[in-house]
Amino acid sequence: xxxxxxxxxxxxxxxxxxxxxxxxxxxxxxxxxxxxxxxxxxxxxxxxxxxxxxxxxxxxxxxxxxxxxxxxxxxxxxxxxxxxxxxxxxxxxxxxxxxxxxxxxxxxxxxxxxxxxxxxxxxxxxxxxxxxxxxxxxxxxxxxxxxxxxxxxxxxxxxxxxxxxxxxxxxxxxxxxxxxxxxxxxxxxxxxxxxxxxxxxxxxxxxxxxxxxxxxxxxxxxxxxxxxxxxxxxxxxxxxxxxxxxxxxxxxxxxxxxxxxxxxxxxxxxxxxxxxxxxxxxxxxxxxxxxxxxxxxxxxxxxxxxxxxxxxxxxxxxxxxxxxxxxxxxxxx
Numbered sequence: 001x002x003x004x005x006x007x008x009x010x011x012x013x014x015x016x017x018x019x020x021x022x023x024x025x026x027x028x029x030x031x032x033x034x035x036x037x038x039x040x041x042x043x044x045x046x047x048x049x050x051x052x053x054x055x056x057x058x059x060x061x062x063x064x065x066x067x068x069x070x071x072x073x074x075x076x077x078x079x080x081x082x083x084x085x086x087x088x089x090x091x092x093x094x095x096x097x098x099x100x101x102x103x104x105x106x107x108x109x110x111x112x113x114x115x116x117x118x119x120x121x122x123x124x125x126x127x128x129x130x131x132x133x134x135x136x137x138x139x140x141x142x143x144x145x146x147x148x149x150x151x152x153x154x155x156x157x158x159x160x161x162x163x164x165x166x167x168x169x170x171x172x173x174x175x176x177x178x179x180x181x182x183x184x185x186x187x188x189x190x191x192x193x194x195x196x197x198x199x200x201x202x203x204x205x206x207x208x209x210x211x212x213x214x215x216x217x218x219x220x221x222x223x224x225x226x227x228x229x230x231x232x233x234x235x236x237x238x239x240x241x242x243x244x245x246x247x248x249x250x251x252x253x254x255x256x257x258x259x260x261x262x263x264x265x266x267x268x269x270x271x272x273x274x275x276x277x278x279x280x281x282x283x284x285x286x287x288x289x290x291x292x293x294x295x296x297x298x299x300x301x302x303x304x305x306x307x308x309x310x311x312x313x314x315x316x317x318x319x320x321x322x323x324x325x326x327x328x329x330x331x332x333x
Contacts, residue, residue, distance in 0.1 A: 040227035041271035042088070042302040047081055048274050052231070059220045067218040071233045075210050075268055078276045083196050083203045088302040089116035090276070097293045109143075116318070117195040122151040122158070123318045127175050129168060146177040148317065150325045151193050158193050159325040162186040179320075188328060205279060205298075207248035208237055208264060214244045223269075230271045237264035252285055259287040276300040 052070065053059050062070065082088060092113040099106050115124040126147045146166040151158040165178035194203045208214075218235040237244045239261040245252070253259055263284040269277035279298040284291060 036299050036301070038227070039299075039301050041230070041273055041277070042086065042275045044086070044273055044275070046273040047077060048272075054222045054229070054272075056222055059222060062220070064218075067220055068212050068215045070220060071215050071218045071235055072210065072212050074231060074233060074270050074274070077274045078268070078270045079203065079205050080197075081275050082205060082300075083117070083194070085119045085197070086302060087116070087118045088300065089114065090279075090298040090300045092296065092298050094294070094296045096295070099291045099293070101289065101291065119196045119198055120153050122149070122193050122195040123321065124149045125317070127166060127177070129166070129175070145183070146175070146179075148179075148321050149190065149193070150318075150321050151195070153196055153198055156192060157189040158191060159328060160186070160188055160190040161321070161324065204247070205276070206266075206281070207251070208245055208266075208283075209243055209247065210237065210266070211243065214238045214241050222272075228271055230269050230277050233266075233268045233270065235266055237261075237266060239264055256285060256287055256290055256292060259285045259290075259292070261285045262291070275302070 050073070052074075053062075059067075092111065092115070094111040094113075095108055096111065097106050097108045109128055111126060111128050113124065113126045116122075126149075128146075129144055144164070144166055146163045147160060149158050149160045161179065162183040163177050163179050163181065164183050165181060167176055168174075169176045194201045197203075214237050216236040216238050218233065221232045221234075223230050223232055239245075242249075244264065245261050252261075261283065263282075265282045267278075267280040269279075271277050276298075277300060279296070279300075281294070281296040283294045283296075285294075286292070
């Protein structure tokens, strides 16, 4: 069981940060509510540099190589646009399940988050709690926690706070975190985040490489809605190509020794002006004895200012976090 818990605590894959939304813990799976019914595309001119068909018949008729090229083009464009000179963010809903094949045992953990970035600043929150069937994790040190992060473009590290007193409040349908008693063993200086084009460093929305040589079985659909139209890209990534996971395989194996990816399926929705709408991933890895299934959904949004983003539930904590960093920095001299 110690091995299982180690896997749960040190998970590989996407970099996830955020704030807990509405869900249930003990008696049923999380019910994460993300109402993006009024979240349209960023109000910018199209960033596309080529003409892309809007007919699904034309898209279906493209050759395999043409589809791979188009998936690569659109995903790379959206990745670049995400760190542009505007305010944006994404809400994350993730379920990570550890399986022990010989015991026919599954241990699910839920991670729900909110990450916000501007050209100059980065904020994020993360809450990890047990999903249905794994409520015992609240008794395991380090398995359940809350973490929040702040960084500006001039910092050489990301200021982070971690709290272990983190639990679901059924009466308020929210998460209660005691930030007044942080984990004093936690290093407040975490690795620097890349969140802005002003940093002149490579940015990746995922730790997996989406490249022409790693994209497998792509399909592309053009979807029309009242708020705006978008392209939906659906494809697998080649688990037999070492390039696919080369940026993350060491991190994965630190939690799941000798593991390899066994299945990687990605679905990306991109507004027709070239900005992310959703990124949905269903990835699996295994070492033969233990396996992980990592299901992620990121729902993107943009606003004109941080103040406007603060209307999203929970974001009012940003000011307190930034104030804590300023005090910490002063103490460091």
